[in-house]
Amino acid sequence: MADPVRYWLFKSEPSAFSIDDLAASPKQTALWDGVRNYQARNFLRDDVQTGDLVFFYHSREEPLGIVGTMKVVRAGYPDPTQFNPASKYYDAKSPPDAPRWIGVDVQLMQKFxxxxxxxxLAAHPxxxxxxxxxxxxxxxxQPVTRSEWLHVHQLAGVRQ
Structure with a gap:
């Protein structure tokens, strides 16, 4: 029996990669790359699976918040940016035979x-x-509960 769908929240600074960038990507699909925190990497490597549903959260630029939803269309694989010396995410200590960093492919589902x-979010229990x-x-x-997933859709005024 397949694992049930899990729910996640992925943060990105809009100046680095926004929901509009995802919408403009071929097939509205892109590699979620550049994760350089070990706990977040472990989620991508060990827990995030194809078919999981994700909130897209814009961080560090106002207004902070959830801007839409995505679906994971390819589970964790080595983030290619770690091997590219021209990338800001390059990691000279990450060998191709034992990659340190993981990415997933996501596809836009809905822009709120x-x-x-x-x-x-703070105003609702x-x-x-x-x-x-x-x-x-x-x-x-970050993981999100099903209840949180459903309630955010209510706050957005959209069906999920």
Missing amino acids: PAVVTRDQ KTASMLVMKRGMRLSI
Whole structure:
């Protein structure tokens, strides 16, 4: 029996890669690369699977919040940017025969009509305790519960 779908939140700075960049990608699909935190890498390597559903979260630029949804269309594989000396994500200590960093391919499912902001998330008991809301939580890859997934869609005013 296949594992049930899991839910995630992936953070990206819009100046580096935004939901509009994903929408403009061929087949609205792209490699989610550049993850350079070991715990986030472990999620990508060990837990994120094809078919999992993901919130796209814009970080570090106002307004902070969830801007849409994606689906994982290819599970973890070596992030090619770690081997490219011209990439800002290059890691000279990551050999091709034992890669350190993992990426996944994601495909746009839905862009929300408006950002579901941190203030909106904080105002609702079903979303106020999301990991992204915890003080000091900087992980770019975070698990989300099904209840949180459903409630964020309600806040966005869209069907999932």
